[in-house]
Amino acid sequence: MENTNSYISGIGSYLPSQILTNKDLEKMVDTTDEWIVTRTGIKKRHISTKEEATSDLATKASLLAIEDAKISSEEIEMIIVATSTPDMMLPSTATRVQKNIGAKNASAFDISAACSGFIYGLSVAHQFIINGTMKNVLVVGAETLSKYVDWSDRNTSVLFGDGAGAAVVSRNNIGSKIIGFHLGANGNPPREWLMLAGSGSVNKAENILEEKKNFITMNGKEIFKFSVNILPSIITTVIKKYGLTIEDIDLVIPHQANRRIIEAAAERLNMPIQKLYINIDRRANTSAASIPIAMVDARRENMLNKEDIIVLAGFGAGLTWGSMLIQY
Ligand code: UT7
Secondary structure, eight states: OOOOOOEEEEEEEEOOSOEEEHHHHHTTSSOOHHHHHHHHOOOEEEOOOTTOOHHHHHHHHHHHHHHHTTOOGGGOOEEEEEOSSOSOSSSOHHHHHHHHHTOTTOEEEEEOOGGGHHHHHHHHHHHHHHTTSOSEEEEEEEEEGGGGOOTTOHHHHTTBOEEEEEEEEESSSOSEEEEEEEEEEOOOSOGGGEEOOTTSTTSOGGGTTTTTTTSOEEOHHHHHHHHHHHHHHHHHHHHHHTTOOGGGOSEEEEOOSOHHHHHHHHHHHTOOGGGBOOOHHHHOBOGGGHHHHHHHHHHHTTOOOTTOEEEEEEEETTTEEEEEEEEO
């Protein structure tokens, strides 16, 4: 089989209709709209209903991405769902999406790489396309983080939101060309820095509720320090790896964890802040879903122009990180 290029041929996103504002949060926990806006940039977030599972959000985003790619679900050969909030531990969320969208010719599996998951997923899809074994791979980032937030913990409850974004990666020479990527991980720092211990093999299922292991816990300061260093570093690495310079970059679409992290990266890179896309004010941190949701929002706001060189950059728990260079 001959080597070929890969392209993001379609994108789509879905945000649950329920919205929780900072003012709403003021009534739930000891915080203020002013604190949340100045420390994070977040004004509101979308929250799934009790009945909405991660696969439901993922399905809606996927159908839009498939329509955007102008293909049918049956043409999808692989489905990769990046999520930290899967429907269940077993089976995968991806197989549920496969059923829901009628992608009967697709294999399906989940990726656990926290907020870097979508970039990891795109990088896997890219391999199957460039080595010629597949024509269309669906990559989804989907989260229902609100179901794992301790609403009495102001350290975490103000930060997260729910949503899903999807992309079809294809061989068809239509859409944004994937130029290359850079991935990394460092498992040395304590898992407690950012953790959803849940019912994994480490914790006894019967103790989960009592020990509050069903909630996201975070050492905000450590994760903040990691994030402000890793974001500019992975942007620079992927740019240099493919022979480009900062001046060649038209737009960076970073994971939306905190507005201050993105502003610090802009400063460190000596880039005007307008070149780093920000939608955290209305989407909050949706982990694996944040980059594809931002891609759709940026397109809607006419911020993506033909031939633009764009960097996607994700970072998060694990620790994990990943950046990708695309030409729109
Ligand atoms: O998606 C992956 C990665 N996630 C991240 O990257 C998150 C990284 N971390 C952060 O974004 C920030 O560390 C936070 C937004 C979580 C916290 O911001 P901070 O500027 O680091 O605040 P802090 O933890 O240093 O707290 C400053 C003050 C403290 O009060 P004192 O000790 O100065 O009196 C906190 O108790 O703010 C207080 N505080 C709050 N006040 C009102 C902490 N959370 C809140 C809150 N509302 N929600």
